[in-house]
Amino acid sequence: QAPAPTKWSKRNLSWRVRTFPRDSPLGRDTVRALMHYALKVWSDITPLNFHEVAGSRADIQIDFSAADHNDRYPFDGPGGAVAHAFLPGDHHTAGDTHFDDDEAWTFRSSDAHGMDLFAVAVHEFGHAIGLGHVAAPRSVMQPYYHGPVGDPLHYGLPYEDRVRVWQLYGVRESVSPTAQPDTEEPPLLPEPPNNRSSTPWRGHSCSPSLAVQRVMPSVISSQPLPQSPAAASTSPTLPAPPCHRHLPSASMNLPCPWTSSGVIPHVVPSGFLTVAIKWVRGLAGTVERGRLTGWLSPARLFLSPGDRYWLFKDNNVEEGFPRPISDFGLPPGGVDAAFSWAHNDKTYFFKDQLYWRYDEHTRRMDPGHPAQSPLWRGVPSTLDAAMRWSDGAAYFFRGQEYWKVLDGELAVAPGYPQSTARDWLVCRDLQTSPESTDGQAGAHARPGQTDQSRSEDGYQVCSCSS
């Protein structure tokens, strides 16, 4: 008596690698990338969307565990049982996927004794979305491990598996059931760890030209890359753009707003502003001032790297995006800055010396706009970025300086402008050349600030409390 099929009732599923293999030649980025591609195998042909999350809550929790790890399926050392995943359902482990940490996990390896992580992951994620084992020899859901299945970037599911998953979830709109899955160029897999330099980019972290957006409960701060290919060529090499780490679904099936505009994001826990100071190999696009704009209306985040904008809800891109910014009555070419002012529930867009005011309730631009900037006395007429911070004040950025407007006020607070590098980036020596400036929390933080400086997963993080 076959049990009723189990499947997810939702179509957007989050995932997270909770624990990584301990003694594996595969780096964390490689493991994450392989998980991404193994999930993409399924989402390419079904209406499922997978996005990586950083928090503790994820639909699909991925672990590398050994021996008995407190579920019904203890591992048994090398060989034997290599992985398992839990079918969808109401149980808290539904979708969770476990790999035996005692296996010699490999990727693109000629070692016949290793266990190809991508091949196993594709199989296990089949379980995680509701597929059981089948006897069909060509099916990826055949229970036995038969070695690597090929390049993750070009792998396509056997027809039998496609039919089975279509029976559960239907066909993705962009896919013809009789055709091969879409072969759009996917993002690059990270190089093997030994091909990387771990040298952090020591760019212009203390002479920033920022686009900033405070996202509840996180912050995105983006810093344009060096302006010329020459600057790029002298930069050390580092891993591929980590856009999907931060807003995962943005980069999985959609263009990543940051990488497409040559800007690198960094999202950190609540209360911190972090500047991405990573250089991405091969990405040498010119970034114009203010190309990345972010603004936040109630519960909705908009990001725009140019003429188009993306709408996010939580970490997901809403369906139907990107859309042209002309939706808001904005001119082609993008805007320099935008932010929502909680004082009147209006969203302000700035471009050159003009500003527009958008009404969140009527969803139209207010009459009489664009108008001449600035609206707030003391704020410069052109801006690089603007945002509302957790203290309720609005902050405006231009060049190396920022201006603060207290909540509800129409003029800049006394004592401004101040240095962005000193107050937001905690740069200890503003005159230091980029080569000698590491952007880390300095020794001269102001009273009340809590400095944190750490290098995590190849990233340099520079943060300060609000």
Next chain:
Amino acid sequence: APAPSAEDLSLGVDWLSRFGYLPPPDPTTGQLQAPEELSKAIAAMQRFGGLEATGVLDQATLALMKTPRCSLPDLPAAPARRRR
């Protein structure tokens, strides 16, 4: 074919129970699996694994049982028999 050793038989029964081909042994009675049930389970496992379904625990079957694989059962877990 030579009869499987006691060790192979034990391994086979354990494997077949683990992956859903045999109901788990009754811990209260320590009841062994009946030979017919065992043969049927082996045949089912052989069919699933692409082997000839002989129902005999031969070397090819044992080799398949030692092949790395997913931990989940191939068949939905059969309920343990209850005593009337």
